[in-house]
Amino acid sequence: MKALIPLFVILPLAAAFLIPVLAGKIKGFDKYLASLVMLATAFLSLWLLFAHEAYPIIYKIGGWEPVNGIPIGIYFVADGLSVLMLCIITVVGFLAAFYSISYIAKFTGEKYFYALFCLMVAGMNGVVLAGDLFNLFVFLEISVIASYALVAFGIEKQELEASFKYQVMGGLASLLILLGIALLYWQTKTLNLADIALVLEGVGDRKFMLFTQFLLLAGFGLKAALIPFHAWLPDAHSSAPSPISAMLSGVLIKAIGIYAITRLFFNIFILDINIAWVVIVLGSLSMIFGVFLAIGQWDLKRLLAYHSISQMGYVVLGVGIGMLILARGGDLKVASLAIAGGLFHLVNHAVFKGLLFLNAGAIEYRTGTRQLQEMGGLYEKMPITSATSLSASMAISGIPPFNGFFSKLLIILAAVLGKFYLLAVFAVIVSIITLASFMKVQKYAFYGSTLRRELEKIKEVPFAMSFSMIVMALLCLVLSLLIFPGIREAILMPAVDSLMKMGNYGVEILGY
Amino acid sequence: MEYIIGVLLILMIAGSIYTLHAGDLLSAIVSYGIVGFGLVIIFLFLKAPDLAIVQLVVEIITLIIMIAVIRNSSKEDLQESATIKVEGVQYVNLKQLLYFSGAVVLALGLMYYFYQSVSGLDVFGEHEMRMSQVYVEQGAELTGSANLVTGVLLDFRAYDTLGEATILITAVVGILTILRIKGRK
């Protein structure tokens, strides 16, 4: 099982290198290879999830054993959290790739699209499996540069401008992260994450740690589009092709932003109370402002992009509460509940936000418009899209049978138990406003006024698109089973434990 | 030797301030090039010949591409200049001056905070290695390459270099998608 870990990066990379070369020769080669590779990695990650080996799995690249206790090579480290992220990336990646088989037919340069798609997924897999700080930065750059080009895929005036703004903000974020890495190397003289964790335990220099943590929080916060740094997200996610905005909103900002923040701040740095407060404030601000900005939107994809910011606020809030309780040495049970809520919502958000963007893409594919006023009464002509969009809307606004309800429940429960009553009230209010906003979407898009004349002849979207939407809608239901203790222990708890064990991440990996 | 690098660094800062305030884009790019070549000289002083070569050549290619972008487009920059001509008399543009002094004060504050938080670390030159102690002592035997930087790049951290080359491939495919003629069918 351990020997298969490099495949997560080799397979998408090999596909990405071959697609531009062989796309012309074999018809449809790029389309089906991309989906095939995504399916293969999805099976691999699900097998890794259910094979349930003893985490963390450590893979020494190049076979370099540590020399007198100091690791000298780059390590792949797959523990509970990274395997959970791998599953989200590859499953949502496969559904988006399968969806784009017919969606991208309307664009030119298809081979470039699939090559960039495979590179983005390879980059994210590399980030999630990285056990080395600089290696995490390099693979973060691969997936981010691929997403810059994918945002500007349609080369319209709006998309170019959105991609330029995204590139400048992303470039700044990468430089802040690089400055953080240089400072950490200057302090700890090593790049291996576990080694940094061990060396940092001995360092009492609080002022240096605060400065570095603020830098890294700013850099990764900008990648995760938390409130003060969210300016690029609505433009980038609304002007990208729909499968790509499903991947961006659903997976990229999580695998790069939230995963890196949780990995660094829980396992590497010593938990600090004011950093935890900053994280909680950022999370709740994102949650509140995201939904208020979203209410006034009439462009469907911009509305969904703003909702991404507010839902990410939930995830950061859950993780932030867990961080604060751990930093204060409070009740471990509540902390693990908060982190479980945060990660569970992260998984759910990847699925239902991806589905909402795919629905928006289906509507755009058939009616050619994204404005809610120009739609109306689509449920007669597009039953599958309206049904899946209804389930996704109910999931995002937290209506019981769907997965969104359970994860928000966990977060609010943890907030109440941890005596953050104000935050719990905010969470409930935001959830209600989200419900109102998505009622508006359903009314205008599907069930509102009668179908306009020129929309008479539209029919349901082709098989590739409807299949992905149906599978995602089913996932919205299936994932709510994660709330039951039996299943939760198997899937969600390893991820929570990998964060809960905090400091001795280093000890476990380097074994001393 | 530290003073020479300090002087070069101050000249680079002056060059980059001119780059950002130059009226004509072409002179901005040329002064950006000078800052880059200053960096090459500093790399040589810091005993990094590998970097000097790579930085020099990449610098030239970046300049060629930038000038290719500039050549058939607008040369002038519509930036408000710091001084306003009112009937031929130079008045200092107060709004611009306010922004500039605010930026200087903020920069000084950030540098002081940076200096405070970094003062506890190793001074320039006293760098006792931990991870690269092995690279320096056993690098040649373990990898067989005399050039330790290439040894680190292509053997100890070869996976980084695979990521590195993939970044260049991603950039090329990205540029080919952005520069294609028509986006939608």
Added chain:
Amino acid sequence: MTLFVLCFLLFLVGLYGVITRRNIIKIVLGICIMEYSMNLFLVLVGYVHDGVAPIITKGSERATFVDPLPQAMVITVIVIGLATTAMLLAIAIRLYRKHGTFDIREINTLKG
């Protein structure tokens, strides 16, 4: 310590350029200047007094070497800088084709 502070000042000059300049090419130049300061910062961290370049020649078997790890990192960061700069310039030239100007104010069609 002064060299590190000066290097951070170069970083802030680049950041000032990216935030305040309105011309796209100057924003790209600002990002490149920040890349330069990061390259310099990494090499400054790895310098050892009277160290020798990390290449083993006949004479320098047992000399004290400068740290090769930051130098390997900087080669990677230089090529990352080249990749991001080339992408930014590609977008800049396309925006110039569509808007006829490099000025960010005219290009700001997107609201919010």
Added chain:
Amino acid sequence: MQSDKGMTIIVKKMTQVLVGIIVLFGVYIITYGHLTPGGGFAGGTIIAGAFILLVLAYGDDIMHLRVTKEGSSKLENLAIFMFLLFAIPGLFMIPSVFFRNYLPLGTVGELLSAGVIPLFNIFIGIEVAAALFTIFLAFVILKEEDK
């Protein structure tokens, strides 16, 4: 051979003399990458510089530029694929290890030493040269299209 495209005759003559030397220097930097300063990245960029000098000095009609762009883009993808291919054999050995240096290391300081590193250097050099040349051609073709 006096065509109006490209620069003046003096530049063309100088280019004829210089291009060979630049490419030779680039190849030297790549192949001696593990002995003297330099390596795949530096050498590849130098070779790309030589080709860019050729295109700048002589200029070329758009059709030919497009064909060379396709060719160099394919070459670049093949070179990086070969780099990945040389990293994979380690997977099939007993303690399956990605990026193992499985060729004999030889004595330090000789040309044929350091196992797989010279091969990696060569493939990285080809890949960087083809990549930068493709980027340059993409910019030139975009400019040519407007004429």
